[in-house]
Amino acid sequence: MGAIEEPGLSTFRNSAHNAEKWTNERVLSIRYWTPTLLSFRTTRYRSFRFTPGHYTRLALGAENDLVWRPFSLASGAYDDFLEFIAVLVPGGAFSEPLGQLRTGDTIRVDKASYGFLTIDQLAPGKDLWLLASGTGLGPYLSILRDPAVWQNYEHLILVHSVRHASELAWRDDIAKFPEGEMFAEAKATLSYLPVVTREAGATALAERIPLLLADGRLEAAAGTALDLESSRVMVCGNPEMARELRQLLSRRRFTTNRRSLPGQMAFEKYW
Ligand SMILES: Cc1cc2nc3c(=O)[nH]c(=O)nc-3n(C[C@H](O)[C@H](O)[C@H](O)COP(=O)(O)OP(=O)(O)OC[C@H]3O[C@@H](n4cnc5c(N)ncnc54)[C@H](O)[C@@H]3O)c2cc1C
Ligand SMILES: NC(=O)c1ccc[n+]([C@@H]2O[C@H](COP(=O)([O-])OP(=O)(O)OC[C@H]3O[C@@H](n4cnc5c(N)ncnc54)[C@H](OP(=O)(O)O)[C@@H]3O)[C@@H](O)[C@H]2O)c1
Structure with a gap:
């Protein structure tokens, strides 16, 4: 550290x-x-x-x-x-x-803040999937520091993909989030799934997120099925990852917010 x-x-x-x-x-x-x-x-x-x-x-x-x-x-x-x-x-x-x-x-x-990677872009749901590559973790920390998120969802699933284990920023703090005083009354549980892609054996999941999603390993690791009815998905970081995940999720009929009609997925690309 x-x-x-x-x-x-x-x-x-x-x-x-x-x-x-x-x-x-x-x-x-x-x-x-x-x-x-x-x-x-x-x-x-x-x-x-x-x-x-x-x-x-x-x-x-x-x-x-x-x-x-x-x-x-x-x-x-x-x-x-x-x-x-x-x-x-x-x-x-x-x-x-x-x-x-x-x-x-x-x-x-x-002085201003911007963006659409916010909970209000999503229709109400039960499971919130937060998928990040690299520094794309940042906004999810803010979201996970919001007590309302822990009240409004049943299951929060944070997936953080990095090249090396040393880049798993706040790893210990995230694991301790549910013990925090602020979240004591929380309804939600947190599954934190770190993914290290260039250091064999560092984490149980070691492939890129789109592949893990496509072959069902991400859902197995979270112990939760990703479905249109109950799952809401956020994606942040590498634009190529975002493009691949958008394709995958669109095939499962997930949509982004359209004309103020909340969707099931939201994206932020960093370059
Ligand atoms: C909406 C939005 C939010 C962002 N939030 C963050 C953030 O919280 N943290 C952060 O580090 N960056 C973030 N970025 C990227 C950030 O704005 C800069 O691009 C980055 O700091 C690099 O700036 P630069 O001038 O050194 O290089 P740039 O000329 O801006 O970028 C050069 C190249 O570096 C790579 N790159 C840029 N940003 C990243 C990154 N974050 N991770 C991996 N590779 C990258 C890309 O290949 C890019 O083409 C965000 C970008 C956007 C659009
Ligand atoms: N991370 C480093 O060691 C390091 C060191 C010095 C400088 N940098 C600079 O930082 C930038 C890269 O930063 P970063 O490592 O945070 O970001 P990154 O290259 O986007 O990698 C972060 C994670 O995203 C994964 N990923 C990359 N492309 C993907 C795709 N198309 N679909 C799904 N997942 C994908 C990576 O897997 P893969 O491992 O499979 O690519 C890795 O697990 C570069 O500009 C580089 O110059 C990085």
């Missing part, structure tokens, strides 16, 4: 008011899970609002050459900080300054 830099709460400060569409926030802590995968917390502008599953935009770089990129919120909607998970892409315009980011630095955050 990576090193954690955590300053005292005394460093927490609200952003100054401004008429812009963004605020300057302070980096409170940074955690490196691997040399190229990190999560970080920032202060939160007190009127910043989002729905779990949303993303906002972050900017880094020189004042006259800022690079803006969308990032999903991993923190709970009620937390007084914002949290993000990010991969460092070699040569990436945002990744370069992100790799230099230190606790106490300033990062620019859009």
Whole structure:
């Protein structure tokens, strides 16, 4: 597990008011899970609002050459900080300054939040499948930090596919979610299914998610059938994975939200 830099709460400060569409926030802590995968917390502008599953935009770089990129919120909607998970892409315009980011630095955050990977995009259901590759885990942390989700579903199934076991960010915390005080009265149970694809034997499931879904192994591991009546599915991360899963689920008659008519599946592609 990576090193954690955590300053005292005394460093927490609200952003100054401004008429812009963004605020300057302070980096409170940074955690490196691997040399190229990190999560970080920032202060939160007190009127910043989002729905779990949303993303906002972050900017880094020189004042006259800022690079803006969308990032999903991993923190709970009620937390007084914002949290993000990010991969460092070699040569990436945002990744370069992100790799230099230190606790106490300033990062620019859009005042608005966006996106359709939210529970309200889905028709009511019993089982919620949260399928992620890599940093696509982020929005699901926010969703799983929402007590309403634990009340409204019976079974939450989180599937996180990564190349190496070290990239299973928050692995221990996720496994302990159901024990959390906030979820003590919860109706739902959580099945956490990590998938490591490039390290034989690291996890029971070791193939890409679309294949595991197509051949029934994902349903067997979750102990739950994926069906149109009771299952709702979210997919986040690699666009190729999203495309394959959309095809697979469409064949099972799953649809996305259309003209405000809630569907059975929702997608967020990261590139
Ligand atoms: C709605 C939305 C939400 C996003 N949320 C997150 C998030 O929470 N965390 C995060 O790390 N990224 C997220 N991204 C991607 C992020 O915005 C940047 O693309 C990423 O940080 C790399 O930026 P860059 O400028 O260094 O490289 P870019 O020029 O933006 O990307 C270069 C290449 O890197 C690869 N790449 C980009 N992002 C990722 C990724 N997340 N995982 C694996 N490969 C990637 C792709 O091959 C891409 O073509 C999100 C993207 C979108 C559209
Ligand atoms: N992860 C690393 O070791 C590493 C190290 C340095 C830099 N990077 C950079 O980070 C980016 C990749 O990040 P990442 O590893 O988080 O994302 P990723 O390549 O999308 O891989 C994450 C998970 O998604 C799976 N996956 C990939 N394509 C898929 C598809 N079409 N359908 C279903 N599943 C699929 C991968 O399986 P497979 O293993 O089968 O592909 C892996 O389990 C690249 O830009 C790379 O340059 C990564």
